[in-house]
Amino acid sequence: MQQFYLLFVIILCWGLIGEQASAKMRFDDCLSCTPAEIIDFLEKTSTPNSSFSLTRDSKTPQNKSKVLLLHGLTDSPYYLKDIAKSLYFEGYDVFVPLLSGHGKDEKTMGQINYEQWLSETKNIIHDLTADGQPLILGGFSNGGLLSSVLVKDIEIQNKIKMLLLFAPALEISTSFASKFILSILRGAKKWISASNSIFLKNYYDRIRNFSLFNDWCPECSAHVKNKTLPLNGPLQVYNNIRDNIKTDTSIKIPTVLVMTGNDSVIDSNRVVTSFTKFFNSEFNHIFWLTAEGDKSAPPKLSPEKLTIIPSSANISHSGLMFETNEYGRLAEVNPEFHSLQENIITTMNSISKRILCKNFY
Numbered sequence: 632m633q634q635f636y637l638l639f640v641i642i643l644c645w646g647l648i649g650e651q652a653s654a655k656m657r658f659d660d661c662l663s664c665t666p667a668e669i670i671d672f673l674e675k676t677s678t679p680n681s682s683f684s685l686t687r688d689s690k691t692p693q694n695k696s697k698v699l700l701l702h703g704l705t706d707s708p709y710y711l712k713d714i715a716k717s718l719y720f721e722g723y724d725v726f727v728p729l730l731s732g733h734g735k736d737e738k739t740m741g742q743i744n745y746e747q748w749l750s751e752t753k754n755i756i757h758d759l760t761a762d763g764q765p766l767i768l769g770g771f772s773n774g775g776l777l778s779s780v781l782v783k784d785i786e787i788q789n790k791i792k793m794l795l796l797f798a799p800a801l802e803i804s805t806s807f808a809s810k811f812i813l814s815i816l817r818g819a820k821k822w823i824s825a826s827n828s829i830f831l832k833n834y835y836d837r838i839r840n841f842s843l844f845n846d847w848c849p850e851c852s853a854h855v856k857n858k859t860l861p862l863n864g865p866l867q868v869y870n871n872i873r874d875n876i877k878t879d880t881s882i883k884i885p886t887v888l889v890m891t892g893n894d895s896v897i898d899s900n901r902v903v904t905s906f907t908k909f910f911n912s913e914f915n916h917i918f919w920l921t922a923e924g925d926k927s928a929p930p931k932l933s934p935e936k937l938t939i940i941p942s943s944a945n946i947s948h949s950g951l952m953f954e955t956n957e958y959g960r961l962a963e964v965n966p967e968f969h970s971l972q973e974n975i976i977t978t979m980n981s982i983s984k985r986i987l988c989k990n991f992y
Contacts, residue, residue: 661686889971
């Protein structure tokens with residue numbers, strides 16, 4: 632009996648050690664890498680879809696925060712590689728996880744719930760702030776939506792010092808018919824849950840697993856973008872917006888918002904409207920990239936709140952994030968990326984100094 636008990640303790644301890652090790656191995660890390668090494672790490676890897684981090688050795692002085700960035704729906708960490716690289720060179724340690732239902736795990740997208748993405752990110756935030764230091768949270772598209780929802784949690788609020796939102800999916804750009812279908816499915820879920828009918832639940836799961844596209848990005852390779860788009864993907868984004876953004880709230884964390892006027896995935900003007908309504912820090916700032924022929928015109932705000940960056944070409948929703956794009960749609964690049972990232976870094980530094988001065992006085 633004692634031998635059995637000893638064996639049980641050994642197995643339990645081994646499991647706990649393994650769990651801790653897996654948490655540490657969540658990110659493919661480029662530790663204290665040179666600029667050339669980072670380019671190789673991000674561009675020449677065989678797994679550009681994987682979670683990655685750009686960090687410094689503990690012996691290296693670090694004066695700036697950790698940054699956690701979340702990718703968009705059907706995307707992967709690859710979509711955040713260029714802004715991650717810029718932030719790392721500025722002195723930040725950057726972490727970019729692969730969320731469930733994406734990359735090689737895309738088959739689970741048809742059954743996932745947005746709460747799972749929130750839970751995964753909360754766990755990462757707890758891990759990264761275990762030293763007591765708050766971090767900067769940001770994301771692109773659905774990642775921006777998730778970031779916005781997470782900071783409504785009081786516990787998470789205290790762990791976040793700034794938000795970086797790139798074309799966040801606070802408002803989706805879709806037809807009335809599409810929104811009507813999503814609304815029906817949203818209501819049906821509540822009714823089916825109340826009915827406790829296994830038959831109806833299975834039928835509902837089959838509907839939300841229906842694939843809207845079977846070759847979502849034929850140009851994409853290495854699982855940087857999901858090949859299929861189940862109805863459940865947009866449904867979870869819609870549910871998250873309705874559950875958590877379309878409610879009375881006030882987000883007082885300083886936020887940098889980056890938008891393009893040629894976005895066909897989200898409604899840029901309505902996003903800015905939601906942003907000015909729900910995000911209430913005096914330090915907030917918006918960057919708007921604009922070009923002739925864009926779908927949306929820049930908002931009319933004071934220069935203290937808005938920087939307009941003219942572009943030589945129309946910049947799409949995903950193109951906003953790319954300086955170079957080897958594994959995705961080659962046409963999706965941002966010709967003004969260098970100017971944009973310089974403006975973002977300058978604004979982040981300015982916000983940090985203004986907060987420091989305000990807290991001091």
